[in-house]
Amino acid sequence: MRNEWGSLILNDYYFGGEWPAPDFYYMNHICCVHSKWYQIMRDLDKRKHGLDIPFFSIDVSVGLYDDLSDSKIDYVAGQYLDAIEWMEKVTGRKYDDEKLFQAVYNECRSTSLWAEICALNQAKPAPLDEKSMYALYVLGTLNKASKEFADFYEVLRDEVRDRIDSGIAAVSTERFRIMTDSQPPWSVLKIFRYLEEYGVVSIGSLYTFALIGIWDTLPDGTIVPAKTPQEEGITFKSREEAVRFIVRWNLKKLTWEQFYDSRSRAARVVQIARQWSVQGMFMHLNMGCEGTTIGNLESRLALIKEGIPVLTYEGNMADDRQNDDAGTLKRIDIWLKSLGLDKVKT
């Protein structure tokens, strides 16, 4: 957002040229800051460039998926349907429902495929390491409703399957499997490579699996990739039908649970640890994101109760002045050595 705000204020877009003012701002709102970011954009557009850019925000905070009711779906879907009419008004263009249907199919395909890719990481050795996963999930955050990205995830899924069949490991010396928590400190992703020196692979996290991945929960708590409308034989015939489906789909998002209940979050983290055979948690106490850190210390306690050691370290995904690179590496050394691991000689 700092890049966006800076580009707008300086009228110097970071991809080149002048600030390309949008026709409208459109946000869904689960995190406490998201809609505010774009409200500020709108205010800056007005102040700096005299533009009055329309802004629409959708409140999706209706509580845990387990407690979902028709009235809650009505509440969220109603806002999406209103948004469509609003977009027609502000753009003067007619909304194409057929494109909406395709976008919903594609989004479900992308997000279920990403979950499937993450599920494949239960294999030993893990075919993917989390540092690489950060680079791969990002397409889904940018445009998960595009056919190209859904197709990409299909190719990636096949590639990961092939890695498992061929015994290709993300970390060739894998001997200890960890998971992480919250976003990493982006400026020091080298810590993942450092962990590899000990034969440690990070198989993922609630964040990496579920920021875009959509999962179904089986009665015993096991999480599995959600079934797409295509897999369920559903064909959309109306705008309302497609909107209600994508609303229900997104309300399954596991990363939204933590906004409501730290116990659910902790239970998911423990479930991931069990399913992915995790032996330790490397937990970022991330001062740069309230949303993904809320409840993480409760998750820590739940893991310890499960017999899984947890190493915490403070940092900031957005402001690297709050990271302590040397201190974090030192913690890793102490932690792994106390668990009986030494650096692997390769």
Added chain:
Amino acid sequence: MIAAGIDVGAVATKAVVVKDGRIIGKAIVLTGFEQKASAEKALAGALKDAGINRDDIEYIGATGTGSNTVDFAQKTFEDVTADAAGIILVCPEARTVIDVGGEESRSIFIDGNGNVKDFALNEKCASGTGAFIEAMALALEVGVEDIGELSLAAEKELEINAQCVIFAESEVVSLIHAETPKPDIARAVNEGIAARIVSMVRRSGMEDTVAAVGGVANNRGFIDRLKSRLGRDVVVPEDPEMVGAAGAAKLVIP
């Protein structure tokens, strides 16, 4: 078998000579900028104290912030590992080790063999370390070594609310201007640091016997507040600042 351990800390460098599991010589010097030179100086002091020569030493182990500068050591060890091994030499019944040094503090939960079961470290912040006490001593215009005794003479229970050393210093200055007796302020300083340490100890897990090591363990006022907050006794071994060095000496012997 004779081994030496050197702990190059942020403030002080400590060296011990250990013979057959017993400390026979020790020395402490200020670390300064030349860490390797400080390590050499501390080792020379410990050898002199033990009445032996450098050639008598078979193994040298190093630990502490500047351990990588001790290129004449056969092996280096993490501070946590060294503390855990060292405490078993001087206080074998210890299962929880609280180490408050110049710029770092740590709590270590160990087994009877000195193996680390869990640990917690302070984050990138001076509160809960010796640096905090030094800054407060400066504001109180007393020597850092006097703040413990001063604290024990306190008559009132005060609290310093700020957790940050910078803000805590302003708070201390305000208390001085309000003519608060220095012992009461000193007690509040020790109370504040003990509170930070106890929250860290609770993260690592705790079991009796609890031992405090590191330079700040010499501060009796801090130990008094620590015992009160933990609600249990805290053992301070002789020369608590030497425990890390002793651990490095123990661990370096194959």
